[in-house]
Amino acid sequence: MRRPRCALEYVEFDHSAPEQLIERLHSATVAITNKVPLRAAELTRLPQLRLIALAATGYDCIDVAHCRANGIAVSNIRNYAVHAVPEHVFALVLALRRNLLSYRALVREGGWQRAPQYCAFGAPLRDLHGSLLAIVGRGSIGRATAALGLSFGMQVLFARSLRGRAAEQDERPLPELLAAADVISLHCPLTDTSRGLIGESQLRSMKREALLINTARGGLVDERALATALREGWIGGAGFDVLSVEPPRDGNPLLELDLPKFLLTPHIAWASTETMERLADQLIENVDAWAQGTPRNLVS
Numbered sequence: 001m002r003r004p005r006c007a008l009e010y011v012e013f014d015h016s017a018p019e020q021l022i023e024r025l026h027s028a029t030v031a032i033t034n035k036v037p038l039r040a041a042e043l044t045r046l047p048q049l050r051l052i053a054l055a056a057t058g059y060d061c062i063d064v065a066h067c068r069a070n071g072i073a074v075s076n077i078r079n080y081a082v083h084a085v086p087e088h089v090f091a092l093v094l095a096l097r098r099n100l101l102s103y104r105a106l107v108r109e110g111g112w113q114r115a116p117q118y119c120a121f122g123a124p125l126r127d128l129h130g131s132l133l134a135i136v137g138r139g140s141i142g143r144a145t146a147a148l149g150l151s152f153g154m155q156v157l158f159a160r161s162l163r164g165r166a167a168e169q170d171e172r173p174l175p176e177l178l179a180a181a182d183v184i185s186l187h188c189p190l191t192d193t194s195r196g197l198i199g200e201s202q203l204r205s206m207k208r209e210a211l212l213i214n215t216a217r218g219g220l221v222d223e224r225a226l227a228t229a230l231r232e233g234w235i236g237g238a239g240f241d242v243l244s245v246e247p248p249r250d251g252n253p254l255l256e257l258d259l260p261k262f263l264l265t266p267h268i269a270w271a272s273t274e275t276m277e278r279l280a281d282q283l284i285e286n287v288d289a290w291a292q293g294t295p296r297n298l299v300s
Helices: 018-025 064-069 084-097 100-108 140-151 174-180 200-205 223-232 273-291
Strands: 030-033 051-054 073-075 132-136 155-159 183-186 211-214 237-240 262-264
Touching: 030 273, 051 273, 064 073, 073 273, 084 100, 084 140, 084 183, 084 211, 084 237, 084 262, 132 140, 132 174, 140 155, 140 183, 155 174, 174 200, 200 223, 223 237
Parallel strands: 030 051, 051 073, 132 155, 132 183, 183 211, 211 237, 237 262
Antiparallel strands: none
């Protein structure tokens, strides 16, 4: 990665385990990190640290309250995946609504070759046009996902904010949207309030043909309840790019599913070539701006 202009000394590690943090950061003024947790127990042992520059938007891995109380600035990356993630959302949605996995299997198993006519029918095909897209989270990615939904001719509504702010005209309470939506896409941060946002009762309230899409954080959904919902047909399908523990070295209920109505990708919705270049440029700008006394993208 291109080094910040302000760096007098720059050291880069390909991978860092939690137990390596103190040794590697003991003399650092700035730490560039992503998913490696930095909690109070580690931060108190890093007295020279003055900036944590996150190479991501989410900051649930950082003890922000401790940083605020001890003069450690925390910056994150914003709006960098505003094209990549919504495009991935609709890759999942289209694959599920058009049952692409089922039809690929049909062709591979010779079903088309044996068909009595020019096409081979199997699983149902559904249009997006005219269906209801419900979005949970009204940040830049949620709004960009809404714009793509509108371009497909979908009706788009947002879930009413969990933070208690005044509702917009196109917002509805989450329970109302869960019962009515054809596609529900999650784009909210993982907080104490949103953890387990979608559990058994919420899944049971959804339409039987509805899709649940999660490209935000795995902890938003009760994964065991979702696995049961998919096996038993409570909902029509799901497309996920995230799990509650990543990488899932000790397994996960969703890894056990082998169903054409479930798609799981390994947290790569954001990772297009163009998006990674945009992220790296913004990360360096954040560090250099802080060094110049004009910090930007600070987490409050």
